[in-house]
Amino acid sequence: MKIEVNNLTKLYKGKKALDQLSFSLDEPKIYGLLGRNGAGKTTFMQILAGLLLPTSGSLLVDGEAPFDKQRLTESMCLIKEGDNFKKDLKIKNVLTIASMFYPTWDQELARQLLEEFSLQENMKVKGLSKGMESALGIIVGLASKAPITMFDEPYIGLDASARSRFYELLVESYQKEKRTIIFSTHLIDEVSLLFEEVLIFDDGKLIVQEEPDQLRDTCFSISGPASLLEDYISGKWVVHTQRLAGNMTATVIGLDKHEAQANGFQVEGVSMQQLMIYLTSKQGGVKK
Amino acid sequence: MNNSLDDSKPIFQQIKEQIEDMIINHSILEGERVPSTNEFASYYKINPATAAKGINQLVDEGVLYKRRGVGMFVSDQAKHILFQKRKASFIENYVVPLKTEAKKLNISEEELQELIKGGDER
DSSP: OOEEEEEEEEEETTEEEEEEEEEEEOSOOEEEEEOOTTSSHHHHHHHHTTSSOOSEEEEEETTBOOTTOHHHHTTEEEEOSSOOSOTTOBHHHHHHHHHHHOTTOOHHHHHHHHHHTTOOTTOBGGGOOHHHHHHHHHHHHHHHOOSEEEEESTTTTOOHHHHHHHHHHHHHHHHHSOOEEEEEOSOHHHHGGGOSEEEEEETTEEEEEEOHHHHHHHEEEEEEEHHHHHHHHTTSEEEEEEEETTEEEEEEESOOHHHHHHTTOEEEEOOHHHHHHHHHSTTTTTOO | OOSSOOTTSOHHHHHHHHHHHHHHTTSSOTTOBOOOHHHHHHHHTOOHHHHHHHHHHHHHTTSEEEETTTEEEEOTTHHHHHHHHHHHHHIIIIIHHHHHHHHHTTOOHHHHHHHHHHGGGO
8 A cells, every 4th residue: 555645744732743744655565663752653653544633734545544534444553552452351352353343354363473472362451461462462463464554662561582573473474465564663773674664753854764775885984083084074964973082983874885995984884773863863963 | 604684784785695605605505595585584584675685686696596486596607706706895895904904004015915925824
């Protein structure tokens, strides 16, 4: 399904949660949605899921706004950080409701995943630990097989090994059937390899939409004598600088590694996590 | 084979290098099948499209060939192609940094050549 976002703006009590967002997600891919708290990730996903109306601008899924349109909402599954399910339901009720809501529901997969995460059908949501509740969210998200599935920090309380299993299951299920998966996370180091495209939000704006390998191939930390380096990086997209004595390190997007090396500078790769920190901290920002 | 990938370098490149290494060190021979996109994706928990990009580049370079419905296989000229390629990048990855460092330390060309000659006597 094609998602088109045009000048999308959402105000909460006069504060802009989303500020003239425009981009499109054309193909079924695993998208990473990154940004600091309050960057607008959750608001965006809620509008996409048809739970909120934009203040202005538009978000269209296959040409239509999702708010209150069952044909669209039944092809979208949003798993939030918590409170995904009514507390007094049993797990089996949760699954039955989901199976009625999602035409693409895979009951067999849901059953397998319950076993995998050691959940029993007769447990009540109320009685689940945080980690178990997150596991249930993950199970519903995966088994929904919804053409647009969104995970918004879905793993509170899940330990490292359960998270790792979740990533494996996500890759497995995506391999069997491609769909649009939007994954919002702060644990970038754990999942950055899963993304085929990343979107970085900052203060309600989109500052980067790119293939991760493209970023890994053009974003570097470059160091050398400050006097030489300053000249070399002028006019480039510098997201961070640091100085020590007469030396300087600058993190630059859109750098030609070989050229910089040929100029005698030291060049090092930057992890996605580090890049995100630089891009969204006040020092770096979007100066181009 | 590495157990994990480095998030600060292009992932498709690393997948490509893994396969190249497997061919160069004889762990996969000419005519044998290489792991599929899905096998790489599951093993490293990476996006299948990224793994596919690495594998497809090796097909384009003539190192691998596709047998429809069966998978990717190592071509007969794979090793030859890889040695040529590795020689070219040897200059960039080893010779250039060596010379840069030597220059920084005021080591002359002649001195450097002597050092290289004597290097394996250490």
